Structures are given as C-alpha cells and as structure tokens.
Amino acid sequence: MQDVSFSQAQIKGIRRADVIFVAADGFTLAPSRIRAYTFAKACRERGLNAEVLSFFDHLGAPGQGSAAYRMDEQTKLRIAAMGADILKVNPTAIFYMQKVSYHSLSVAIAAGANGNPVVLDYDDFDFQSHFLPRISRFFPGVGPFPATADMAKNSELCICSSHRLIEIMKQFNENCELIPTGTDLSVFDASLREQARPELRPGDPVELIWLGDLWGPQIVSDVMMAVDAFAALPSSIRDLARLTIIGFGDAWGEFKHVIGTKYAHLGNLVLRERIDPADAPALLAGCDIGLLPLSDSPFNHCKSPTKMFEYMAMKVAVLGTPVGEVEHIIRDGESGMLAQDIAGYMRRMGTLILDAGLRRSITERAYEEVVKSYHLGPMGDRLVELLTQVRDGPRRQGLEQLMAEG
Numbered sequence: 001m002q003d004v005s006f007s008q009a010q011i012k013g014i015r016r017a018d019v020i021f022v023a024a025d026g027f028t029l030a031p032s033r034i035r036a037y038t039f040a041k042a043c044r045e046r047g048l049n050a051e052v053l054s055f056f057d058h059l060g061a062p063g064q065g066s067a068a069y070r071m072d073e074q075t076k077l078r079i080a081a082m083g084a085d086i087l088k089v090n091p092t093a094i095f096y097m098q099k100v101s102y103h104s105l106s107v108a109i110a111a112g113a114n115g116n117p118v119v120l121d122y123d124d125f126d127f128q129s130h131f132l133p134r135i136s137r138f139f140p141g142v143g144p145f146p147a148t149a150d151m152a153k154n155s156e157l158c159i160c161s162s163h164r165l166i167e168i169m170k171q172f173n174e175n176c177e178l179i180p181t182g183t184d185l186s187v188f189d190a191s192l193r194e195q196a197r198p199e200l201r202p203g204d205p206v207e208l209i210w211l212g213d214l215w216g217p218q219i220v221s222d223v224m225m226a227v228d229a230f231a232a233l234p235s236s237i238r239d240l241a242r243l244t245i246i247g248f249g250d251a252w253g254e255f256k257h258v259i260g261t262k263y264a265h266l267g268n269l270v271l272r273e274r275i276d277p278a279d280a281p282a283l284l285a286g287c288d289i290g291l292l293p294l295s296d297s298p299f300n301h302c303k304s305p306t307k308m309f310e311y312m313a314m315k316v317a318v319l320g321t322p323v324g325e326v327e328h329i330i331r332d333g334e335s336g337m338l339a340q341d342i343a344g345y346m347r348r349m350g351t352l353i354l355d356a357g358l359r360r361s362i363t364e365r366a367y368e369e370v371v372k373s374y375h376l377g378p379m380g381d382r383l384v385e386l387l388t389q390v391r392d393g394p395r396r397q398g399l400e401q402l403m404a405e406g
Contacts, residue, residue, distance in 0.1 A: 006058070006086055015089045017051040019043055019387055022087070022107055023098040025064040026056035028277060029213070030306045031123050032064075034181050035161070036098050041184075042380030048387060053086060055079055055103045066215040066250050068101065073132055076102040084109035087116075094119055094390055097155075100148045101131040108151070117390050120152055122169060123161035123181055125302040148172075156390045159383070161304030162325045168302070177386055180325065181304035182374035188281045188313040190367060196285035205268065206353045209284065209316070210291040211246035211275070212307060218297060220251045224258070226293040226319075229345035231263055233353075241268065241353045243291075246283075248274035284314040288359060289352050292320035293345065300324050312336075312370045315363040319348055329374070335366040 006014075014020060021036040036052050043050035056064040059079050063071045083106030087095065091114035097107045098121045111118050127145045130136060136143040141150065152158055152172035160166045161181045169176045208230065214220055223245065230243045247255060256271055263269050275283060284290070290311030294300040301324040308326060311318050318336035320326045330336035337348040352359055372378075 010058070011086070011089060013051045014053065014086055014093075016049060017090060017093045018049045018391065019051075019094040019096050020087065020090065021050065021052045021096045021098065022083070022103055023052065024055045024061070024068055024101045024103040025098075026054050029065050030277075031181070032056075032098055033277060034183075034306060035121050035123055036096075038184055038376060039096070039380075039383055042376050043384055043387065046380060046384040048384055053083065055083060059083060065213060069129060069131065071102075073134055076132065077105070079103075080105040080109075082106075087111075088113055090114075091116065094156075094387055096121060096387075097151070099124060099126060100144070100151050101126070101129075104147065104151055117156045117393075118151070118154065119387065119390060120155040120158045120169075120173075121160075122158065122165050123302075123304055125165075125299045127168075156393065157386060159386065162302050163328060164298075164301045164324060177382075179379055179383055179386075180374055181306045181309065182376065182379050183306070183309045183313045183370070184376045185313055185371070186376075188284070188310050190285075190313060190315050192281055192285035193315055196282060205242040206240055206289065207287040208241055208243040208289045208291060208349070208353075209246070209287040210244075210293075210307075211280070211283075213249040214247045214251040214255050215249045216251055218295065218299065219249075220255050220258075222293045222295050222300075223247075223255070223291075225295075225342055226291045226345055226349075227259065227263070227269065229342045229349055230269065231266060232342065232346050233350055237350045237353055238266075239268065241289075242270060243268065244270045244272060244287075246272045246275055280310065281314065284310060284316055287314075287316045289349070290316040290318055292318060292326065294321040294323040294326065296323055309370060309374050312363075312366040313375065315367050317352055317359045317362045318366060319345065319352060329369065330366075334362070335369055336362060 021040050023032040023036040025032040027033050027037055040050035040052050055061040059082055061079055080102055087106055087110035094117050095107045095111055096119045127148055129144050132142050149172045152169055158169045158173050158176045159179050160169055160176055166176050166178055210223055292305055292308050304325050308318055318330055320338055321340055322338045332338040339345045339348045
C-alpha cells in the first residue's frame, strides 16, 4: 500500500460537509462513480455540501471491485483505521455508505464515536462475499451477511437500486427507498450522436456494443449468450453489423481466450481493452444496439443496470433480458427488445440490424423514459429530499433538545 496523506484542503472539505459519501471503490467503477461521485454532485447542485471519501482513490487501497477481496486483511484494517480518523473530524455529517465491505468499519467506528447518522446504499447482491474472511472465522459478526444486516438495522435509511434489494433490505430496516442507478444527461448527452454518426450510410456496419467489468464466470456466461447469438446469425445479416466487446476485470483474459479460440474467423467481432469512463458517451454515440444479456440469478435480479440507462440516454436500442429491473423498465418492442436465450437473442438481434426505423422508434421512446425518471434530475431531487429528512429527523431534534436543556 502506498503512503497516502489527506491534504488540508481535503480535510477541510470533509469537516464542513453535510453528507460524506464513503465508498471502497473508485471513480473508474460504475457503482461508486454514480452512487458516490455523481450523487455527491447532485447534492451540491441542490445546496447540500457533499464530499466523497473513496478508499481506492483517496486512501491508497491497492484493489477495488473484485480485486478488493484479494487485499491483505491487515492492509484493509490499516486503511479502515485511516478512514475512521478522517471521518471523525466531522461529528454531524451524514455518512452515506456505498455497500458493506471493509470500509464499513470506518463508518462504524466514526459514527459510533460521534453519533453521525448513517445511510446505507446498496446496488449489488454482495451478501456472500467475505471482505474479512480470516477474521470472520473468529468473529462471525463481520461476515458479509451479518455485517450487512447489522449495518442496515442501525442505519437511519437504506437506499437501494432495485425492487429486489428493497425486498431484501426491508427484512432489516423498514425505512427503505428506491433510487435507480440512472445516468447524468449532461455527460451522456444524446446530441453527441449528431457529431459522431448523423446517419447510417450505405456500407456502414450496424454497431452493436457491450462494455463492462468481466468480474467472474457468471458475467462471462451472460456476455457469451449475446456473442453466440451474433455468431449464429445468417452471414447475410451478420455481415451488415459489427459487435464490439470492451472489457476488463478478473475474467477478461479468459474471455479473450475463449473468443479467440471459438470465433477467430469472425472479423466483425471486435474485442477492445477498457476505455476511460469519460470516453464512454462519445463511444456510445456511434453505436446502434446495446446488449444487456442477463442470466436468471440473484445478482442480476438485484442489479440496477447502469449500461441500460446509458444506452437509453444515448439513443442506443436496448436488446436485453427480462430479468430484475430490466423487466420493470423496458417494454418489449416499444422501448427495447427482450429475449431470454440464444435463439431469442438471435431473432431480435437480426430484426434490429435489418430495421433502422424500428431502432429509431425504440430509442426515442426509451429516451423519453430516461428523461422522465432515470437521470440525475429526478434522482437528485429524491436523494436530497431523503437526506434532508435524515438530517432534520429525530436524531437532530434530540440533539437540539439536549443542547437546549444543557
């Protein structure tokens, strides 16, 4: 772990914050980028002073995402102690904790010492992922499920990204609210399409895209369903298109090997290395069909699919699976196309490749949905409304009463 020290300016920002978003991961991963950094931006735009404390970006954690589970436990505890010292400089801020992991120790220590209200944010099914496996052998309470249950019970509010996560979290805390992992329309700006690709010219391929973290076998299997469907298309249709997969993560190397072995003959199946998140809007502006293949699993039922909202915001036609939040949002044939297996994906993919008019009508209706409900405007309004209720709630009223009596 590198030697990291917080600057005086950063400490000053933490000290004066109304809400501190605490995340184990950094800006380059979508959950923390949106549910910490972008949510903090929404708060500031609405008058709440917000700061982000990212253990990866600010405290020198050597891993994030799936790599964080391979971090040495002594390193995690050292960083957690550092995080607690930083958080303790503000005894009144709301600690907005993005998921439960080793960074939660910092929140528990600082909130326990100062009495800060805690809001727990959840956007993943992480309840079986041990973040302190060796220690939890001796102290079962720091195992993933009991730790999550205890943090939820002792939080003022739980904010979840999906209907299924609301159902799970309500076992521990009735005060749960839904805020999806939507997008920022000032970043994912559909007008970029006019610059990137004003119209499809004869000979231009229809561009299909999937991009993201290939963190393990499950996500590899999901993406392979879409790749297999593309490969199974009649060549007369497939040759009109190009499928690009942009990936990274623990299973990316294995995925590239499988594709290279199985589909080396497909010149219009392209694998690209990870891009900077800032480049994603311009990339999507040149795409026509966004893939969202999902297996029927607890993870996918709980996940609020960031990619889907980005596709919708950039007027990229969604081809997804009716699992979890997708089923709540996409209307098949109207705001997207849905399929559950390779054969279904192949048929819907072929239809979208051949029918530019259908793609346009789908993307316009999907864009209307994003503008109505799934972007930083309504999300930010609801978030700040909820945080203001926490700030001005019974805890603060009790403190004010104690101060008046004193």
